[in-house]
Amino acid sequence: MNKEGESFKRLIEEFSRVGRVLFTGGLNNSHSGNLSVRLGDRVVITRRGAMLGELSADDLVDVGLIEDDSGIALASTEVKVHRAVFAATSHLAIVHTHPRTATALSMGRDFLVPVDDEGRYYFKRIPVLAVRASIGSDDLERELPAMLKDYPIVMVRGHGAFAVGGNLEEGLQITHALEWSCDILLRCLALGMTEEDLMDDRTHGEW
Numbered sequence: 001m002n003k004e005g006e007s008f009k010r011l012i013e014e015f016s017r018v019g020r021v022l023f024t025g026g027l028n029n030s031h032s033g034n035l036s037v038r039l040g041d042r043v044v045i046t047r048r049g050a051m052l053g054e055l056s057a058d059d060l061v062d063v064g065l066i067e068d069d070s071g072i073a074l075a076s077t078e079v080k081v082h083r084a085v086f087a088a089t090s091h092l093a094i095v096h097t098h099p100r101t102a103t104a105l106s107m108g109r110d111f112l113v114p115v116d117d118e119g120r121y122y123f124k125r126i127p128v129l130a131v132r133a134s135i136g137s138d139d140l141e142r143e144l145p146a147m148l149k150d151y152p153i154v155m156v157r158g159h160g161a162f163a164v165g166g167n168l169e170e171g172l173q174i175t176h177a178l179e180w181s182c183d184i185l186l187r188c189l190a191l192g193m194t195e196e197d198l199m200d201d202r203t204h205g206e207w
Contacts, residue, residue, distance in 0.1 A: 095171030
């Protein structure tokens with residue numbers, strides 16, 4: 001990857017802007033989460049242990065979409081999951097975060113269902129994937145890509161969210177919308193409302 005040209009300058013600017021918003025928005029802690037984009041048969045992904053709120057050129061790692069190469073040792077621990085999603089879908093960007101409220105609500109549910117109108121505008125329900133090992137595992141690599149063919153965001157129970165799109169900003173937008181809706185749902189539940197009351201006679205489709 002040529003880190004001197006204008007195209008790389010635009011790429012690091014996008015990674016930095018999205019990473020900063022994710023961190024300041026409370027969707028990741030200081031060293032959690034990862035971002036990637038697909039460029040043909042290559043994947044550019046954040047470095048293992050990178051601070052998404054302060055990304056620099058040295059935090060981006062270039063790896064093959066299929067074959068391992070020298071970059072693989074530096075890449076995020078989730079790199080095999082990212083590559084599996086890109087290989088199985090037409091998505092060009094992945095945003096992986098650890099949103100606190102959505103993660104908490106994912107513990108005992110198979111779906112997260114927004115009850116606010118803005119959240120319902122974006123999605124009717126978000127599936128929760130439960131796997132035995134949830135961080136960079138073979139289970140995740142095997143099961144997540146198929147779900148991201150049908151949904152732009154999936155929660156992994158107890159771990160976090162994987163959002164996809166045509167660019168990083170799309171993943172950022174839908175991740176923020178998910179966490180915002182989960183925060184509203186949690187506040188409603190804390191006020192004593194039941195999910196049955198909140199749903200009322202509204203219909204919730206698959207998407």
